[in-house]
Amino acid sequence: MRFSPLTGVRLVPSPDDLVGTRLEVPAEPNRFARLGTYSLVWTRDQADRRETLRGAPSPGPRGIRWRRSGSTWSAVKSYGRHLVLDWSAGPKRRASPQFDRLARAVRAAYLGRPGLLPLPERPCRQDPLKDPGGACSLRGVPVTVAQGDSALDTPAFEAEVRGVEVRGRLKPKLLPAQEANGRFVVVDYRLRTKTLIRSLSPQLRIGRRTFDEAPASVFLPRSRLFPLPPAAAFSARVAFDVPRDLAAGVRERGALVLPADIDELGDPSAELAQGWVALDR
Numbered sequence: 009m010r011f012s013p014l015t016g017v018r019l020v021p022s023p024d025d026l027v028g029t030r031l032e033v034p035a036e037p038n039r040f041a042r043l044g045t046y047s048l049v050w051t052r053d054q055a056d057r058r059e060t061l062r063g064a065p066s067p068g069p070r071g072i073r074w075r076r077s078g079s080t081w082s083a084v085k086s087y088g089r090h091l092v093l094d095w096s097a098g099p100k101r102r103a104s105p106q107f108d109r110l111a112r113a114v115r116a117a118y119l120g121r122p123g124l125l126p127l128p129e130r131p132c133r134q135d136p137l138k139d140p141g142g143a144c145s146l147r148g149v150p151v152t153v154a155q156g157d158s159a160l161d162t163p164a165f166e167a168e169v170r171g172v173e174v175r176g177r178l179k180p181k182l183l184p185a186q187e188a189n190g191r192f193v194v195v196d197y198r199l200r201t202k203t204l205i206r207s208l209s210p211q212l213r214i215g216r217r218t219f220d221e222a223p224a225s226v227f228l229p230r231s232r233l234f235p236l237p238p239a240a241a242f243s244a245r246v247a248f249d250v251p252r253d254l255a256a257g258v259r260e261r262g263a264l265v266l267p268a269d270i271d272e273l274g275d276p277s278a279e280l281a282q283g284w285v286a287l288d289r
Contacts, residue, residue, distance in 0.1 A: 010117040011048075013131050015039055015110075016148025019048060027056040028090070039148050041271060041279035044106035046095040048114065060092045070111075074101055083107055087118045104272075113148075128152070128281070135215075137263055137286055150281040152268055160283040162268040164276040167199035169264055169285045170243075174255050178247060180227035191255035192222065195264050197285070198231075198243035205236040206275055211265040212248040213284060214258055218265065222249040262287040 012018045017039050019031035028051035033040075051057040064073035064084040073084040074097075081097040093114050095107050103111075109129070116124045122131060125145075132144035136151045143152040154160035159168040173194040178186040193212060212219045230244035250258070267276035268283035 014113045027059045028052045043110040049092045153284045160285050165199040165201045169197045171196040178224045186224040188249045190251040192247045194247045196245045201236045201240045213263045214254045219248045222247045
């Protein structure tokens with residue numbers, strides 16, 4: 009289906025729907041932070057379409073029909089004669105940025121025209137580290153790359169990498185050495201905040217694989233503890249345990265991955281967008 013390359017979500021048909029084919033979101037990856045809770049229904053005929061739209065009055069601005077069930081609102085939008093989007097708005101009758109992103113993706117997928125999407129939401133044609141053309145979307149998540157010695161600029165902070173090391177072990181003071189299963193890639197980075205940051209979870213990207221922080225990172229120095237207030241300077245070293253063969257090429261093929269957008273709670277979220285700081289510098 010054309011929807012999956014645009015969102016990273018491979019919808020699953022529900023076997024129990026009586027008004028056509030209902031396509032539901034799997035548990036993972038669901039892109040909930042970007043798109044919210046929804047389903048798509050491909051109706052067989054006009055009778056099925058009328059049944060799917062039951063309880064949703066005539067469309068208002070932007071073609072949205074609002075349907076209420078108890079204390080919950082749904083935004084319903086049809087595409088052509090057969091496709092109907094049903095998105096959960098929660099207790100408030102309003103379309104959020106989640107709905108806007110989803111509606112754009114559904115329209116582009118239905119028409120088979122990814123070029124209708126904003127540039128950051130169009131699928132990457134190649135590895136973002138090799139594409140100097142700006143932001144693109146990797147499996148449904150917009151990615152912006154800071155190349156060379158440039159800093160990554162996000163709504164929450166500016167960040168830069170100061171150094172990279174590859175080690176077989178980490179030796180905390182007064183504690184036994186921590187041995188890597190493969191090799192530890194230790195990234196030294198710093199950032200300056202633009203808003204309150206309660207937590208941050210960097211990742212390491214090498215080729216097509218992504219790695220979370222190794223537990224041994226807790227022994228590495230950082231300049232201060234979270235939360236970080238606005239306009240705060242922060243520096244830290246973070247370790248990732250990666251296979252030996254990947255660690256050998258980390259400077260040529262690696263990037264520090266940081267969240268590049270702010271969620272509804274005001275926290276940086278890598279599910280909304282990512283910033284990659286290339287390690288080849």
